[in-house]
Amino acid sequence: MATAPETIWIYDTTLRDGSQREGISLSLEDKVRIARQLDRMGIPFIEGGWPGANPKDVQFFWQIREEPLTQAEIVAFCSTRRPGRTAEADPMLQPILSAGTRWVAVFGKSWDLHVTDSLKTSLDENLEMIRDTLSFFRAQGRRVIYDAEHWFDGYKANPDYALATLKAAIAGGAEWLVLCDTNGGTLPHDVQKIVQTVRQLVQSDEARDLQTAEKPAQIGIHTHNDAGTAVANALSAVMEGARMVQGTINGYGERCGNANLCSVMPNLQLKLGYRCVEPEQLATLSESSRLISEIVNLAPDDHAPYVGLSAFAHKGGIHVSAVEKNPITYEHVSPDAVGNHRRIVISDQAGISNILAKARSFGIELSKESPTCRQLLQNLKTLENEGYQFEAAEASFELLMREALGQRDSFFSVKGFHVYCQMHPDAETWSTDSQATVKITVDGQDILEAGEGNGPVSALDVALRKALRTIYPEIASFQLTDYKVRIIDGKSGTSAKTRVLVESSNGHQRWTTVGVSTNIIGASYQAVVEGLEYGLMLKHRAKLALETSSVATDS
Known part of the structure; x- marks a missing residue:
């Protein structure tokens, strides 16, 4: 009888660590869309952010509680308590509890240099901060992942103290000890040797005596790519006993990025025989990589392993x-x-x-x-x-x-439009007024309408809706929910070709349309018009399906 493959638990931190990449700024809607895509992929742990660090992260956890994911655990992230107070008395930890997640990831200092120079506290106090913070969350019914920040650098500088921080985490009730190569400069052979040492610790009698969680702590790995070895380091750690891998989609992250899960997952599952997700979920990897690159508004890497356009x-x-x-x-x-x-x-x-x-x-x-x-x-x-x-x-x-196929419904045609913008100063800053006029034809009838907005695209959208609303009242429920612009050939300067992505919604469904032109207004026009057309098509086909169903029922 074949033995089931061993599971490696994938922990995605795109929404927190990944968003720290230069050039990425995620809206609340972006974060929710990414989380839902990761959930569909079968990712078991999704780090949502640091509740209390900014309003967006607080709102994200609220929204996920209102509309839960199907299988993934959303994880709240925070640091250990501050020096000189108890975890119970530290107000920084209260928003973490308010986030309502079952799992909390707490990072603490492993490197004595950071304890003395960054935290400005004693080595003993840092150990107590780790134990006390984890014990606090455990007492509140939370399950705890401990991220040992700067673990590998800390171990190289002072191995005894670095191991003492892990012992404090075990005593605090950590279920996972995640070893972080925060500066990203460790090489695979060092990762291998150091993980071996940690494995010996977690399997020792001393660790069993310290243990307060129901099961012995397991090892995880979190690597950065500053030496170009993040994926290799993650694989090395797994081969030495790590059973959780933290990383990001497309390797997004601060400086040179994090371990790229789009490489880590297929390497683990297809090459090394572990189980990360179901095979049909792994088969969504390329689609997810490209979708998330569009959401964060960064060009996909065509030459990325496994998922790049040129990979095969x-x-x-x-x-x-x-x-x-x-x-x-x-x-x-x-x-x-x-x-x-x-x-x-x-x-x-x-x-x-x-x-x-x-x-x-x-x-x-x-x-x-x-x-x-x-x-x-x-x-x-x-x-x-x-x-x-x-x-x-x-x-x-x-x-x-x-x-x-000759199946495209003809709801309307645009005979022409005109957009006018005027900039003028107000009391504090320059503002833009935009007006648009649009002429459309519906069933041979010409309709001329005008609209105003806070920009040319907004004005054009308003004018189109006004022209169509009397004939298609359902357009009142359509909303333009996202708008992204990408310069395709930046070397052409201001005459460069532009791609515009417009996301629309009718309150129940979302859809995205694209336009391309050397004129940003022209590209936006294409995407906005197709967005309205597609929404009308959805409504029309839903109506036909309902009528067909009613006829069948009557028969």
């Missing part, structure tokens, strides 16, 4: 010939395992399976031999070459697909 791309000559006969000749794993796809760059076969799969997700059955399928593929390649990106704009892709 083959171009001409011997490689193409060999991979078409037997993919393992030039592919270390099947791209399907991580939700990616093989790309024969010069072949018109590349991407057909993706078109078919996406069509099925829209309830459309296509044949591989269908001329429409090949037309769609060619359209997709042409548009992506122009700068379109449909990974996070599935509504636009569905409209493109239905147009090729």
Whole structure:
């Protein structure tokens, strides 16, 4: 009888550690969207932030409590109590309890240098801060993960004291001891040796005597990428006994980033035989990587291992010939395992399976031999070459697909629009007034309408809605919930091509549309118009489905 693979617990800190990357600023809605995607991926632990550190993190924990995730544990993060007071009397810890999470991650100092120079306290007081804080949360019914900050540097500087901090955490009731390479400069052979030492500690009689949790503490690993070894260090730790890996999607994080879970997870599951998530969840990895890159408004790394657009791309000559006969000749794993796809760059076969799969997700059955399928593929390649990106704009892709099939509903057409902006100073700062006029046609009837907004896109959106609302009153429930702009070819300066992503909602569903142009207003116009059109299509198809169901019931 086959033995079930051993589980490695994945702990995602994209929402906290990842958001500290330069250039990332997550809205509350961004954080919720990312958390829900991680939940769908099967990630068991999601670090939501530091409750009380800023209003956004407080609101995030409230919102998740109102609309819980399906399987993931949301974890609140904080430091040990401050020197010179008890954990019970430290007001910094109260928002952590108010967050209402079952799990709390507490970080404490492992390096004596940080204790004396940063905390300005004694080594003994730091040990008591660790034990007291963890005991406090345990007494409040929380389960505790202890993050040993600067663990590897601390161990190298003073191994006896570093180990004493872990003993204090065990005495406080920690269920996980996560060893952090905070400065990211440790190499895999050192990680290996030091984790061996920690494993001996947690298995010792001394640790069993100190233990206050129900089970012995397990080892986790948290690595940064300053030496380019974060993923290798995480794997080394697992091979020496670590059973939790902390990291971020796409390796986002401060300075050079954190261990990239998009590399860690497939390496653990496909190469080393551990279980991180279900195989079908691992197959969403590429989609999740790209979706989250769009949410944080950073360009995906096309050459990223496993999930990059070029990770399974083959171009001409011997490689193409060999991979078409037997993919393992030039592919270390099947791209399907991580939700990616093989790309024969010069072949018109590349991407057909993706078109078919996406069509099925829209309830459309296509044949591989269908001329429409090949037309769609060619359209997709042409548009992506122009700068379109449909990974996070599935509504636009569905409209493109239905147009090729002759199934795209014609609700309205825009005959033209005009946008006018005027800047003028008020008492404190410069403000912008924008007006837009738009002319649309619905069923042969021309409608001219105007709107005002705090910017040109807002004014255009208002004018379109006013023009359509009398004919399609459901538009009143549509909201533009997010708007992102990316410069595609920055070297072209102010004449660069721009990609705009617009997220819309009807209160129950969300959808994203894309526009591309050298004119940011033109790109925004495309995305806004398609967003309205897609919302009307959803309403129309839901109405048809209801009518069909009613007829069937009556029959």
